[in-house]
Amino acid sequence: MSSPKPAYDVILVGGGSAGCVLASRLTENAEVRVLLLEAGSARLPESVAHPPAWPSLVASEAAWGDSTVVQRASGAPVPLPRGRGLGGSSAINAMVFARGHRTSYDSWSAHGARGWTFDDLLPYFQRTETAVSGAPGRGTGGPLTVGPAQQPNEVLTACLDAAVEAGHRRAFDISGGLEEGFAPVDLNIVGGRRQSAADAYLAPALGRPNLDVVTGATAHRLLFEGRRCVGVEYGAGGRTHTAAAGREVVLTAGSIGSALILQRSGIGSEDDLRQAGVDVRHALPGVGRNLHDHPRANLVHQTRQPVPAASHNHGEILGLLRSTPAADGPDVQLIFIDIPLPNPVAPVRNGFTIGVSPMRPASRGSLRISSADPYAAPVIDPRYFTEEEDLRAVLSGIAAAREIARSPALAGWGIEEVAPGPAAADETSIADYARRYFGSYCHPVGTCMMGDDEVSVVDSALRVHGLDGLRVADASVIPAIPSNNTNATVYAIAERAADLLARS
Numbered sequence: 001m002s003s004p005k006p007a008y009d010v011i012l013v014g015g016g017s018a019g020c021v022l023a024s025r026l027t028e029n030a031e032v033r034v035l036l037l038e039a040g041s042a043r044l045p046e047s048v049a050h051p052p053a054w055p056s057l058v059a060s061e062a063a064w065g066d067s068t069v070v071q072r073a074s075g076a077p078v079p080l081p082r083g084r085g086l087g088g089s090s091a092i093n094a095m096v097f098a099r100g101h102r103t104s105y106d107s108w109s110a111h112g113a114r115g116w117t118f119d120d121l122l123p124y125f126q127r128t129e130t131a132v133s134g135a136p137g138r139g140t141g142g143p144l145t146v147g148p149a150q151q152p153n154e155v156l157t158a159c160l161d162a163a164v165e166a167g168h169r170r171a172f173d174i175s176g177g178l179e180e181g182f183a184p185v186d187l188n189i190v191g192g193r194r195q196s197a198a199d200a201y202l203a204p205a206l207g208r209p210n211l212d213v214v215t216g217a218t219a220h221r222l223l224f225e226g227r228r229c230v231g232v233e234y235g236a237g238g239r240t241h242t243a244a245a246g247r248e249v250v251l252t253a254g255s256i257g258s259a260l261i262l263q264r265s266g267i268g269s270e271d272d273l274r275q276a277g278v279d280v281r282h283a284l285p286g287v288g289r290n291l292h293d294h295p296r297a298n299l300v301h302q303t304r305q306p307v308p309a310a311s312h313n314h315g316e317i318l319g320l321l322r323s324t325p326a327a328d329g330p331d332v333q334l335i336f337i338d339i340p341l342p343n344p345v346a347p348v349r350n351g352f353t354i355g356v357s358p359m360r361p362a363s364r365g366s367l368r369i370s371s372a373d374p375y376a377a378p379v380i381d382p383r384y385f386t387e388e389e390d391l392r393a394v395l396s397g398i399a400a401a402r403e404i405a406r407s408p409a410l411a412g413w414g415i416e417e418v419a420p421g422p423a424a425a426d427e428t429s430i431a432d433y434a435r436r437y438f439g440s441y442c443h444p445v446g447t448c449m450m451g452d453d454e455v456s457v458v459d460s461a462l463r464v465h466g467l468d469g470l471r472v473a474d475a476s477v478i479p480a481i482p483s484n485n486t487n488a489t490v491y492a493i494a495e496r497a498a499d500l501l502a503r504s
């Protein structure tokens with residue numbers, strides 16, 4: 001083993017959405033010395049910058065290549081991509097930038113998290129962004145420049161018109177967390193190029209003498225003196241290294257990475273750890289529990305009119321709906337996508353897709369290490385659609401999508417629904433299609449849940465229960481998934497974490 005590196009004040013483990021925010025914000029104070037460790041590379045494929053190319057990235061070196069275990073709903077494993085490299089998932093994602101609807105943060109207090117309502121998060125949402133829409137409640141001076149596509153694909157604009165014809169509300173700012181209905185969503189695209197967390201936050205901080213970034217560095221486990229976390233053991237360049245933290249270690253390795261690092265360090269459910277051959281350092285049964293995600297079913301349409309080539313992120317317009325009038329907020333998202341996604345019925349060369357996703361799924365799964373080996377594949381089981389209400393929400397969304405597709409604004413496009421197709425006319429066959437052929441919307445959260453009960457992992461200040469000098473600050477702390485794509489929420493959590501660290 002090499003000799004320990006000089007101590008840092010804070011070590012951040014994982015250079016994704018949250019890690020880049022924290023590296024940047026913490027080093028604004030020249031007195032704080034920060035080390036950022038990232039398993040992936042600093043040099044990502046050229047196509048990362050080119051928005052329409054993002055679907056190809058999930059099978060590139062910028063992704064980990066994970067899949068779930070076989071899901072009971074579909075009888076098959078489900079690919080669950082996550083980013084690997086500076087920027088993390090923000091470097092390979094679909095660039096939709098949207099807060100959850102304000103109502104979806106209300107349940108964050110259910111396990112005891114205090115001070116994390118939408119109103120509490122609002123200053124941090126605003127701090128992240130310069131929103132070109134200038135909509136009420138949006139930020140004006142943050143590192144991320146966000147706005148809707150200037151000229152959305154014509155087929156998507158027709159879908160928006162069709163949604164309004166079908167009786168849905170035309171929203172002004174569907175990214176702001178205050179509205180329901182349909183509108184162009186803000187995107188992380190600036191001047192035609194992706195703006196990742198590494199672009200917006202990390203790049204401007206890289207010249208600071210108090211920030212070291214080590215890429216190709218996989219955190220193996222955390223180092224302890226008694227109950228205090230004092231550093232990290234990591235692998236880089238074929239060797240094992242250690243780095244010492246004077247104040248804190250902050251896990252920002254994402255919903256999959258952070259829980260796995262805790263488990264490899266002997267922090268987790270005693271059964272899970274013993275099964276993997278890891279000695280129990282600190283029993284914390286919630287680690288890896290509460291894994292949940294947005295599953296998404298796709299309605300694939302063929303059109304007679306040629307759909308113009310994509311020039312943005314493919315999904316420029318979306319809507320938030322309630323599956324039932326009794327819902328206390330929107331719980332279904334429809335996203336209009338300007339390409340026909342692969343489908344199980346018949347190949348489609350020219351067309352578009354309507355993605356339908358339950359935004360507040362009740363199904364909960366788990367994540368665990370398969371062994372103490374830091375390079376072994378994890379056991380990921382989101383248990384999609386194990387709760388019937390998630391299926392009911394999707395069925396309601398599919399009914400809304402079909403009504404929109406029948407509206408006059410889309411008539412001129414010569415539409416035919418190929419998948420599931422007209423044969424899926426009754427609820428049973430539509431439900432069967434959704435269950436068998438859904439995919440992950442790539443929004444896993446919740447594996448290091450915030451709260452103060454026996455299933456929570458971090459407290460309201462993101463400190464790991466029962467240990468000192470250790471926090472988690474990324475998508476894994478989210479107790480219940482917000483009702484929109486997750487990245488904007490992760491940025492806000494990380495901004496708040498930077499504040500919490502600065503004050504401690």
Ligand SMILES: Cc1cc2nc3c(=O)[nH]c(=O)nc-3n(C[C@H](O)[C@H](O)[C@H](O)COP(=O)(O)OP(=O)(O)OC[C@H]3O[C@@H](n4cnc5c(N)ncnc54)[C@H](O)[C@@H]3O)c2cc1C
Pocket residue numbers: 013014015016017018019037038039040058081082083084085086087088089090092093094095096097098217218219220252253254255257258261441442443444474475476484485486487488490
């Ligand atoms: C394909 C895809 C499409 C998506 N589309 C959207 C979208 O359009 N809009 C949206 O809002 N959200 C989207 N998301 C989700 C969103 O990007 C994530 O919720 C968000 O980026 C999570 O941030 P994070 O900081 O928690 O984790 P990440 O950004 O994933 O960062 C974790 C980092 O930690 C590193 N790491 C992990 N383990 C270790 C280790 N042991 N040692 C060192 N480093 C480690 C990883 O390599 C990674 O860089 C998408 C995600 C994917 C994968």
